[in-house]
Every structure is written in C-alpha cells, then in structure tokens.
Amino acid sequence: MNELVIETHELRKSFKGQPALAGLNLQVPAGSIFGFLGRNGAGKTTTIKTLIGLLRPDSGDARVFGLMPGDSSAGILIRRRIGYVAEDKELYPYMTVAQIIRFTRGFFPRWRDDLEQRYLKMFELPLNRKIPDLSKGTRSKLVLLLAICRGADLLILDEPSDGLDPVSVRDMLRELVALAGSEAITIFFSSHQLEEVEQIADSVCIIDRGAAVVAGSLDDMKTQYQRLRVVFGEQLPAGIRWGEGADYVRQEGRTVEILATHNVEDILNQARSVPGASVERFPVTLKDIFLETVRSN
Amino acid sequence: MLWYKGWLETRFKALFAFMYAVFPVVFLPLTERNLAPASHPAMPALQHTIGFLGFYWAAFGPPMMLAGSGIKTQTLRSQRGVHSSMLYTLSLPVSRLRLFLTRAGLGFGELAAVLLIAPLGILVIFPTMRPNVTPRDLFEYWIAALACGIFFCSVGVLFSTFLDDLTQNWSSMAASIFFWWALTNSHVPAPLDIFNVIGANAPLFTHSLPWAQMGVAIAAAAILCTAAFTIVRAREY
Amino acid sequence: MIFRLNPSSGVPLYLQLMEQIRHGIETGALKAGDQLPTIRGLAEELVMNPNTVVRAYRELEHEGVIELRHGSGAYVSESVAGRARVTRKAQNIVQSAIERLADLGLTGDEIRRLFDNEIAQLRAGTASGGKDE
Numbered sequence: 149m150n151e152l153v154i155e156t157h158e159l160r161k162s163f164k165g166q167p168a169l170a171g172l173n174l175q176v177p178a179g180s181i182f183g184f185l186g187r188n189g190a191g192k193t194t195t196i197k198t199l200i201g202l203l204r205p206d207s208g209d210a211r212v213f214g215l216m217p218g219d220s221s222a223g224i225l226i227r228r229r230i231g232y233v234a235e236d237k238e239l240y241p242y243m244t245v246a247q248i249i250r251f252t253r254g255f256f257p258r259w260r261d262d263l264e265q266r267y268l269k270m271f272e273l274p275l276n277r278k279i280p281d282l283s284k285g286t287r288s289k290l291v292l293l294l295a296i297c298r299g300a301d302l303l304i305l306d307e308p309s310d311g312l313d314p315v316s317v318r319d320m321l322r323e324l325v326a327l328a329g330s331e332a333i334t335i336f337f338s339s340h341q342l343e344e345v346e347q348i349a350d351s352v353c354i355i356d357r358g359a360a361v362v363a364g365s366l367d368d369m370k371t372q373y374q375r376l377r378v379v380f381g382e383q384l385p386a387g388i389r390w391g392e393g394a395d396y397v398r399q400e401g402r403t404v405e406i407l408a409t410h411n412v413e414d415i416l417n418q419a420r421s422v423p424g425a426s427v428e429r430f431p432v433t434l435k436d437i438f439l440e441t442v443r444s445n
Numbered sequence: 446m447l448w449y450k451g452w453l454e455t456r457f458k459a460l461f462a463f464m465y466a467v468f469p470v471v472f473l474p475l476t477e478r479n480l481a482p483a484s485h486p487a488m489p490a491l492q493h494t495i496g497f498l499g500f501y502w503a504a505f506g507p508p509m510m511l512a513g514s515g516i517k518t519q520t521l522r523s524q525r526g527v528h529s530s531m532l533y534t535l536s537l538p539v540s541r542l543r544l545f546l547t548r549a550g551l552g553f554g555e556l557a558a559v560l561l562i563a564p565l566g567i568l569v570i571f572p573t574m575r576p577n578v579t580p581r582d583l584f585e586y587w588i589a590a591l592a593c594g595i596f597f598c599s600v601g602v603l604f605s606t607f608l609d610d611l612t613q614n615w616s617s618m619a620a621s622i623f624f625w626w627a628l629t630n631s632h633v634p635a636p637l638d639i640f641n642v643i644g645a646n647a648p649l650f651t652h653s654l655p656w657a658q659m660g661v662a663i664a665a666a667a668i669l670c671t672a673a674f675t676i677v678r679a680r681e682y
Numbered sequence: 683m684i685f686r687l688n689p690s691s692g693v694p695l696y697l698q699l700m701e702q703i704r705h706g707i708e709t710g711a712l713k714a715g716d717q718l719p720t721i722r723g724l725a726e727e728l729v730m731n732p733n734t735v736v737r738a739y740r741e742l743e744h745e746g747v748i749e750l751r752h753g754s755g756a757y758v759s760e761s762v763a764g765r766a767r768v769t770r771k772a773q774n775i776v777q778s779a780i781e782r783l784a785d786l787g788l789t790g791d792e793i794r795r796l797f798d799n800e801i802a803q804l805r806a807g808t809a810s811g812g813k814d815e
Contacts (some may be wrong), residue, residue, distance in 0.1 A: 181731050200536050202682040219541050219678060227538040234532045241530070242453050254446030255537050317803035322729045329732035346689040352732045367694040367737070431692025 151178040152211075153302055153334045154199060159208035160358075161194055168194040168324055170358035171208065176336055176351070181328055183349035184338040185434075187442060191358040192338045193235055196306055200232055212302070218383075228256070231295030235306040237287050239279045243267040244289060249297075253256070258299030267293040270319065284311035290319060296327065303327075305337035309344060317341075321348055344436040361441045366434065369409075373432045376399025376406040376415065386421070390415055398441040407440040408433070449550040460553045465509050466502055466559045470566035491574075493590060495567065496644020500625050502563045503594040503643050507556060508601055508617035521546055535682060545674050556594050563590045564618065567649065578649050585648035592659035593639050599669035606676040636661050683711045687728060693731055699738040704747060705759060708769045718748060718756040 154176035169191050176182045185194045197203045197329060198210050201217035213229060215222040239248055241268060255258045268275070271289035274282075282290065282381040288311045295303055303324075307398030309317045325348055327333055339345050345352060348368070353363040362369070380402045408415050412429075419427045428437075534544065564583035568575055601617040608616060627633075628640045635641070636657035648654060683704045706712040709735040716725075721739065721770045739756050740792045749757050783793050 151810070180733070197532075197682065202535055204681065221540075224538045224540060227536060230536070232532075232536040234536070236532070239533055240450065240528045242456065244449075251446050251450050252537075254449070255539070288719045318729060322726055325729055325731060326722070329725050343690060346732050347729060350731045351742045367696055370692060370694040371697075387491065418507060433692050437689070437690075 152176060153178045153213060154182075154336060155209075155211045156195070156198075157209040157384060159195070159198065159210055160206045161198065162206055163204060167358055169198075169205070169208075171361075172355065172403060174353055174360060175363070176334060178334050179332065180351045181324070182337070182348050183345035183352040184336060184355065185340075185342070185345060185352060186338070186355035186370045190355045190442075192355060194358075195355070196232075196270075196338065198303055199304060200230070201227065218410045228258050229301040231298045231300035231303045232411055233295050233305045233308050234290045235310070237284075237291045237310070238293065239287070241278070241280045244276050244278050245273050245282070248279065248290070248294065252298070253293050256298040260297045260299050262299045264293065267296070267323075270323075273314075285313060285316060288312055289316065289320075292323075293347075296323070298408050301333060303333065303335045303337070305335070307339055308337055309339065309341060309432045317344065319335075324348060342438060352434070354438055356442045364439060369437060370432060372410055372412075373437060375430040375432050375436055376408060376412075376419065377430070378404045378406065378419045378422075379426045380404070380422065391418060396443075398440070398443070405440070407436065447539065447547040448551060451547055455551065455555065459559070462506070462555065462559045463507070463562070466506060466562040466566070469498060469501065470562060470569050473570045475648040491571065492647075492650065493572075493648060494639065494643060495649070496629075498567070498570075499563070499593070499643030499647065500621075501592060502560060502566075502642060503590040503599050504621040504625060504640070505618060506559070507598040508614055508621060532682060541678050542674070545677055549598075549670060551669060552589075552598055552602075553595055556598055557591050560590050560594055563587060564649075573626055574649065579652075582649050582652055585652075585654050586643075589642050589648055589655055589659060593643050596639065596662040596666045596669075597624075599666035599673070603669045603673040603676075606673045606680075685724075685728060687730065689730075695718045696734045696738040696741070698774050699735065701740055703738070703742060707747065708771070716758045720759065732754055769784050 151326045152175050154174060156174040159169050159172040159174075160167070162444050172191065172195060174195070184192055184195070186206070194203065197210055198300055199217055201219060201223040204218065206235070210217060212226045215226050217223050217226050243251065249264065253264075267289070271293065273286065273290055274295065279287065279290075288308070292305075292308060295305070309320060312320060321344060324335055324337075328335060328348075337345075337349075351364055352365065352366050352369075354361050382402075390406060391411065391414055394415050395408045395409045396407035399405075406415065406419075414429060416429070419425055535541075564586045567586070568578070568583070597617070597620075600620050601613065604613045606644075625640055628638050639658045639662045642648070642655035642658045663664050685699065685702050687695055687702075689695060691698070700812065703718070710717070713798065718739070719727065721732050721735045724730075725735050739750060743750050743756075746761060747759055749759050751757060780793060783796070788796075
C-alpha cells in the first residue's frame with residue numbers, strides 16, 4: 149500500500165515566538181500501525197492537533213487523506229473518518245457514559261454497534277455513571293470506545309494507554325491489532341511506552357525539537373542499525389572520523405558508543421584498525437534508537 | 446445531537462433562570478408594599494416599576510441566567526490553557542459555525558421560554574392592569590422583551606469569547622446596568638431606547654409593537670454575535 | 683504450537699517468528715501439511731502487528747518452507763518433511779562428534795575452529811582426508 153494517509157511537508161508552528169514544529173516531514177502509509185515518539189515538548193501533540201484541524205501551521209503543508217485539515221468542508225470530511233483520543237481524555241462533565249455514546253454516535257453513520265457492545269462488556273463500562281465519577285483508567289477506555297466505534301479509517305491516539313493497568317494495556321493493544329487485521333484502518337499513535345510501540349508498530353517516527361530525526365520501518369531499522377561500543381586502550385586518537393553511517397557518536401572517557409545506521413562493516417573495520425581498541429556490536433532496540441537519536445540531536 | 450448536548454449542558458441553568466424570572470412574580474404580590482412606589486419625576490409610578498421589571502428580566506436576566514458555569518454562552522472559549530472536552534467537540538465532524546449557531550440558538554430559545562414569565566408575571570403582580578391589556582399586547586410584550594434580551598445575551602456571548610466565566614458574568618451584568626443608566630438618563634433618539642419599550646412604552650401601554658427599537662436591538666445583537674463568531678473561528682486550541 | 687516473541691530483543695519480530703516456525707518444523711512440532719494459524723488469529727494471540735505476520739509468512743513461502751493457499755490459509759510445505767528428518771539426523775551426528783572431540787580434550791573454541799575449517803574446505807571443493815561419520 150503506497151498511499152499516504154498522513155503527510156506533512158516542512159511543517160512549522162511557533163507559539164509566542166517559541167518554535168514547536170521546525171520543518172516536520174511525516175509520512176504515514178495507509179494500513180500501518182505507526183508509532184509517533186518523542187520527549188515531552190518535542191512537538192507530538194502540536195503535530196496531532198494540526199492534523200485534526202485545531203491548529204493552523206505557520207507554514208508548510210499537512211494533509212490527511214490528501215485533504216487539508218481545518219474548519220472547512222475538507223476538514224469536516226477528514227473528521228468524519230477519524231477517531232481521535234486526546235492526551236487529556238476529558239469529556240463533558242454533565243453527561244453519563246450512555247449519553248456521550250448516544251451523542252457521539254449521532255455524528256457517525258458508520259457507527260459500529262457490534263464493537264460498541266463488545267467494548268462495553270470488555271471494558272466493563274458503567275452506562276449510567278457520570279463521566280467525572282469514572283476512574284482515569286475507565287475514562288481512557290471510554291474514549292477508546294468512542295474513537296474506535298466510529299468506523300474510522302484512521303485512528304489518531306495520543307498516549308492511549310495512559311492511566312491503564314497492564315492487563316488493560318494488553319487488552320487495548322490486542323484490540324488495536326485485531327482491528328488492524330480485520331479492517332482497512334491506519335493507526336497513528338504516540339506513546340512514551342516504547343515497549344508497546346515496539347510490539348505493535350510497523351513504522352515509527354521519532355520527533356525531537358519539532359523535526360523528525362528518525363523515520364521508517366521498524367523492522368528495517370532493527371536490521372540495518374547496529375550499536376557499536378569501542379573501548380580504547382589509551383586515549384582516543386584525536387580527530388578520528390568514523391565515516392558515513394556513524395550517525396550518532398557519543399564518547400565517555402575511553403569508550404565510544406556509536407549508533408550506525410548503515411555502512412556498519414566499514415565503521416567496524418575502522419574501529420578495529422585502531423591499535424588497542426576492542427569493539428563489541430549489539431543489536432538495536434527501539435529504546436537504543438530513541439535514546440541515541442534524541443540525545444545527540 | 447448538538448441540541449441534545451446543549452440541553453444536557455444547560456438544563457440546570459435554564460431551571461435557575463426560570464426560578465430567577467419567577468421570583469418577583471411570587472415575591473412582589475406577597476409583600477405588603479405599595480406596588481406603586483414613589484414617583485419617578487419623569488414617569489408614572491406603575492410604568493416605572495414595570496420598567497424596572499423589564500430591566501430585571503430582559504437586561505439583567507440573561508447575565509444572571511449565565512451565572513455559575515456560564516457555559517450557555519461560553520461558546521467556544523477556552524479556559525486555563527485548553528479544556529480538553531472542547532478538543533473532543535472540535536474533533537467531531539462539525540463546523541465551528543454550526544457549533545456557534547447551536548449554542549447561541551439554544552441560549553436564545555431558553556431565553557424565549559423563560560421570558561414567557563414576563564407578560565404573565567405583569568398580570569399577576571398588577572391586577573389593575575388586567576382590564577387594559579389584550580392577549581395580543583401580552584404577546585407583543587414578550588416579543589419586545591425577547592428582542593431586548595437577545596441583545597444583552599449577545600453582549601454576554603461576545604464577552605465570553607475573551608473573558609473567563611466569572612469575569613464574563615460580572616462584566617455582562619455591569620454592561621446591562623451601564624446601558625440602563627445610559628439609556629434612561631440621557632437623551633437618545635427613540636429607536637435606540639430599547640429600555641423604554643420594556644418599561645414606560647411597553648406594548649402593554651402602547652398596544653403596538655416597537656418595530657424600530659426591536660430592529661435596533663436585533664441588529665446590534667447580530668453585530669455582536671458576528672464579532673464573537675469571528676473571534677471564535679480564528680481561535681486555536 | 684506456542685510462539686514466544688520478544689519485541690525488545692533487537693531482532694526484528696518477523697525474523698523471530700520465521701525462526702520459531704522453522705524450529706517448529708525441524709523439531710517435528712509442525713509437520714508437513716499442518717495448517718499454520720491465520721494471520722489475524724496469530725496477530726491477535728501474540729498481540730503483534732498483522733503486517734509482521736504477513737511478512738514472516740511471505741518470506742517463508744519464498745523460501746519454500748510454507749505454502750499460502752489462496753482462501754484457505756498457510757500450510758507447512760510437503761517438502762519440509764524430509765528436511766526435518768535430515769535435520770534431526772544431522773543434529774545427532776554433530777552431538778556425538780562433539781562429545782567425542784571433547785573426550786579427546788579439545789576446548790569449545792578448538793572444536794569450532796576445526797568445524798569452520800572443514801566447512802571452508804567443503805565450500806572450496808576439497809576434503810582434508812578422512813570422512814566424518
């Protein structure tokens with residue numbers, strides 16, 4: 149599937165002079181489960197709000213389903229096909245669970261009654277309880293139900309597992325994966341829980357200071373990237389150039405940690421050629437990639 | 446579904462508004478006070494009292510009805526950063542125009558319902574008036590009060606786009622008082638004197654609809670609401 | 683059969699799944715003609731991305747290890763039956779050879795170097811003398 153469900157090009161946005169997005173380029177393929185990662189304040193929520201149409205970019209392009217989000221008819225078309233879970237998961241304090249389901253359902257002719265029944269039972273949602281009286285975990289489950297039951301083509305989830313206990317997290321991940329397997333749906337989610345992303349995402353993008361630092365297929369990254377640790381016997385010879393592919397290099401005393409994104413063999417040979425150096429190589433986890441690319445940036 | 450949501454949101458406000466409006470109707474006849482108080486130098490006592498009641502219902506009433514959570518005309522204003530339930534609403538496939546119109550429409554609708562108290566209340570409080578007014582006069586009084594009320598509601602709508610709840614309430618009430626004072630104590634051209642038509646020159650006395658004043662009130666309300674919507678449309682969340 | 687995948691191991695999940703399916707075939711847990719779980723079913727059971735399962739299955743089909751029959755699912759290839767038998771036999775040979783070499787006093791590294799050497803020569807098309815059993 150080559151179609152891009154979400155696409156941004158040099159997206160820029162500042163708030164009161166502070167840049168939140170600094171030329172973000174994002175490409176989310178249709179049918180993927182896409183993990184959107186970054187530290188707090190890196191620009192994840194700003195990006196998501198721009199995609200929903202809550203914010204207007206200062207410059208650059210953002211397209212969802214090929215359309216521009218905003219308060220236009222195109223924007224409304226987009227929102228008809230999206231399920232959104234906000235970071236704050238807050239809903240109307242004057243409604244009960246049943247009322248907000250009834251309210252939301254009125255906007256979506258493709259509402260999935262079957263999924264509604266399934267999740268009401270699975271999440272044990274109390275229909276007649278007022279929303280402020282729900283626990284945080286229950287509220288998270290409710291917003292998930294409201295997003296999924298719309299019959300959306302795209303789910304945009306901002307920290308969906310926030311407030312959920314481990315069993316509920318597993319249930320949520322399993323439901324997302326089941327959806328991905330049975331419907332033509334794209335799932336775009338941001339999370340601090342790297343293990344969750346690593347488990348179900350096929351593509352990821354790591355954003356730092358408003359721009360993408362790493363993006364692509366997770367499997368490809370794990371295959372192509374390598375972590376190298378070079379320990380030198382004496383001081384590191386000054387001005388050593390690791391060459392192409394050694395994109396993230398960090399030195400601590402006599403140890404150099406390299407995250408190589410390609411050209412691994414050449415870098416290895418160069419490391420081994422330094423007398424007294426010992427070289428170890430490790431496979432990379434998503435956490436390794438995240439920590440190295442965000443730290444060095 | 447937006448009307449459903451709006452109703453759930455504001456039904457207690459509406460109830461409060463109803464009680465606010467009914468209060469003088471219940472209270473005044475119970476007091477032993479002479480309901481024709483000391484004469485205002487410029488107009489007969491009865492019309493003075495009715496003028497005050499008109500102010501109470503149609504000018505001060507709307508801000509009072511919005512007291513408390515003030516959500517009725519909070520329209521799309523965001524507080525303390527962004528309140529996420531607003532994010533939920535804005536992520537639905539509805540235009541901001543439709544959201545605004547529904548909110549305003551519901552507000553005006555509730556106002557209209559509550560203001561039904563006004564003409565009926567007059568009859569209850571002032572039995573002496575009963576022979577002099579026809580049902581048509583009562584209807585016209587209601588319409589005139591509604592036009593006036595919509596103007597003051599719109600002031601609140603505009604304020605709520607850039608003021609927080611509490612400040613908006615006090616400001617709207619202050620604005621009402623200011624308008625009353627300005628319009629009754631200075632010499633404005635008749636069409637602008639909207640208080641006049643819910644007071645001294647109410648249809649109860651003139652037996653005709655005050656088209657000019659109503660037109661002015663509605664036109665001013667439209668301008669205020671358009672300004673409010675422009676602000677709301679440009680806002681970012 | 684039960685698959686256990688580790689998302690944080692650094693090895694891509696599709697490779698892990700492929701390896702475990704191959705291992706299942708070699709040990710006989712999966713026999714020729716056996717049906718593998720559906721893509722959706724396996725994805726849900728393991729809580730992993732269905733695209734990952736698809737990729738693993740496709741790669742295995744490419745290798746001839748499994749067959750994807752349109753409309754009915756994924757099945758272990760008939761041709762692997764013989765492979766599993768051979769692999770088991772080979773495993774026994776290697777096990778006994780290593781035991782005997784260890785008895786002679788060779789270390790693991792020495793044994794490994796011996797094997798590497800023989801394999802390299804096998805590739806080059808020459809044999810170094812006596813046959814191993």
